[in-house]
Amino acid sequence: MNLHALRLFHEIALTGSVTRASETLKISQPAITAQVKKLEKELGLVLLKPQGRGVALTDAGETAALLAKRLFAVEQQIEQYARDYASGLNGRIRVAATYLPAHFLMPAWIAMFKRQYEQVEMNIITTNSSEALGKLQQGEADLAIYGGLPEDNPDTIGTEHLFRDELWFVVAPGHRYANRTVKLEDMMREPFVMREEGSSTRARLLSLCRTYNAPSPRIALQFNGLHEAIRAVIAGYGANFVSSLAVREHVERGELCRVNVKDVHLENTIAIWTRKNEPLSAAAQHFIDTIRKSPRLPT
Incomplete structure (x- = not known):
């Protein structure tokens, strides 16, 4: 016709x-x-x-x-x-995110973004770092949000570091080490409540002990979820080694206390991964801009 x-x-x-x-x-x-x-x-x-x-x-x-x-x-x-x-007022964004940013950063970022770009569809996949990288490389995700140790990625992947997140030792307020400075070997004598094997933070703690030639932690209780592990420590049992993002509010409310371990200072890197030499959609670029302007980013 x-x-x-x-x-x-x-x-x-x-x-x-x-x-x-x-x-x-x-x-x-x-x-x-x-x-x-x-x-x-x-x-x-x-x-x-x-x-x-x-x-x-x-x-x-x-x-x-x-x-x-x-x-x-x-x-x-x-x-x-x-x-x-x-x-960028319409479209779809597929994000692969590791556990830390997915649970403690993404909800606030998405809320900020959707207030301005309501018509943009967002699909969030929570996974580990290797799968997040794989989905990005295979085109199954438009970008990835990563939290953990800095990684060497292929040349095809671009990395934008957002900030560093401290790892803290925390205990209940009534614990004898609450708000004190102790040696690593003394801290390792305490019972630990941790996530399951395969948790990146648990792996960091074991690596820390090997580096400083300290005894391995006594993991007396483990959970599949971080929330449950934190609640057990708040209830008064054991210690945890955890991202500050996950427990900062509990510490500020006095439900948990930090333990300063002498000469130990570990951090996670929070970063955005994208495919190099491949332009992002306008919506995805707006989402990244929203993250950059987020007041939740530590200073």
Whole structure:
């Protein structure tokens, strides 16, 4: 079908005359009339009929005009969607995030972003660092948010470091080491409440003991979730080695206390991974800009 001719017919139906359609479109009346006649021949329908000095829609023309109106309304919707997508007001963002940022940073970042870009769909996958990297490399994620030890990534991956997150030893307020400075070997004599094997923080603690030639921690209780491990320490049992992001509010409320371990200062890196030499969508770039401006970033 000749969509140009259909558009001319649509304008006649909207304005009610060939003359006004000609003025609106800045196309001569004979040219419009010739195009509409070709359209009628193509469709095998009579769309217009003479009426006084002008024209009117036939019954077939009435129906065709209604369908044309729907068609060009959809066209306008597509054009608007394309403009919104290009400006970042619409679209979809797929984020692969490791446990730490997914649970303690992403909710606030997403809330800030959605207040301004409500129509953008967001899919968040919480996974470990290797799977997050794999999803990014395979195009299954548009960006990844990582928390942990700095990693050497392939040359195809770009890394933007956001900030460093301290790792803290924490105990209940009534613990004998609460708010004290102790040696690492003394701290390792305490029962620890930790996440399951495979936890990156647990691995950091074991590595720390090997580095300083200290006894391995006595992990007396373990949970599959970090929240449960923290609650057990708050309840008064054992110690935990944990991201400051996960327990800062508990410490500020006095539910937990830090233990300063002499000569030990460990940090996680919070970073954004993207694919190099591949432009982000406008929506994804807006999300990264939101993260950069987030007041939750430690100073």
